[in-house]
Amino acid sequence: MATGTAGNDSIRNLTISLMTETIFLKNDNSLYCFHGSLDYIQLFQMFLCFINPVFTIFGLTLNIFSIIILYKNQLKKPSNLLLFALVIADTMNMMVNLNFSYMLKYFGPIKTKPGYCSWEYGITGNTIIYGYYQLCFFIGTWGRGVNATIPVIITLERALAVFLPVTFTKLVTTRSALVSCSLAYIGWLIWNCFAISIGKVAHIEVSSGKFVSINTATDFFRQNYALIYIFFVYFVESLGSWVPKCFVILGCIVIGIRVRVSLLRRKRLSGIKAKLKWSPRTTRTLVTTCLIFAVTHAVNSFISAFVPISGTTPVLTYFLVYLAEFINLINCSSNFFVYVLCNRHLWKIFKGLIRWS
Secondary structure (H helix, E strand, C coil): CCHHHCCCCCCCHHHHHHHEEEEHHHHHHEECCCCCCHHHHHHHHHHHHHHHHHHHHHHHHHHHHHHHHHCCCCCCCCHHHHHHHHHHHHHHHHEEEHHHHHHHHHHCCCCCCECCEEEEHHHHHHHHHHHHHHHHHHHHHHHHHHHHHHHHHHHHHHHHHHHHHCCHHHHHHHHHHHHHHHHHHHHHHHHHHHHCCEEEEEEEEECCCCCEEEEEEEEHHCCCCHHHHHHHHHHHHHHHCCHHHHHHHHHHHEEEHHHHHHHHHHHHCCCCCCCCCCHHHHHHHHHHHHHHHHHHHHHHHHHHHHHHCCCCCHHHHHHHHHHHHHHHHHHHHHHHHHHHHHCCHHHHHHHHHHHHH
């Protein structure tokens, strides 16, 4: 089933995945992962086991550089603290692509075509693999939620800097930045603790002495499915998708207009005919980071909205679902390039690290 893959990309699809897997247990044929040609399996395997994990390792390496650069550039500065919190969230977000338990679920060494959508290593082995599966899912979705919230805080911080420069230093301090980031992490931590609590591992005997195990829903989830689904879709998913995206896009537009107006006013008052350039590196770095977030998430939302997920999903759907995850990886890996290209001071720190190494 493709619903399991989309669960990494959408809170709504997480609930659908758990519920459908539970219902399908009534029919042994539903345990099969793929319905269709071998092309489905090969495309699915290409993204899940090779492209996204390799790009994730590359992105993690870049994020390590970003963390070191920000640490050397004084974390006491509110802007650096916000960027640091975002890099940590991005790093956590990418863990969903290093969930090797998920890969074993579809492409274990004893799989047969089309293969069971399960783990097949005995009850003890399956339980250990399931624990790692839940750990990666927990860290990844926690980071994904925070990743959607920090850009909102950054946009608000830059709006205060542009519109209220006199009182900005009083409103935006190291303490206020730390509190804001902590609330974002704590809020999504609570949600993710609940998210993993509604799933469980189920062991199914498929032959004499041979067990397969799958991730399915708890009785609490099944009994309260309608209420939980509404809460997920209309509240939690909104806070992790279109609400922050719209806020960041509108905020960047307003900030850009404000900066443009300030430049024109300065040019008129000074009488300079040459074109004035926008120089504040902190605003440029933060706004560029938010713009990349907005663009990548907008593309992801478009794909999620128009790609149907079903047991008879065509090859195009598998491709678009994993393309959406790849775009998310681009967002999570972009911090390093934004820092060194938009901020000369951070570039100097990076060059110092290269010389030192």
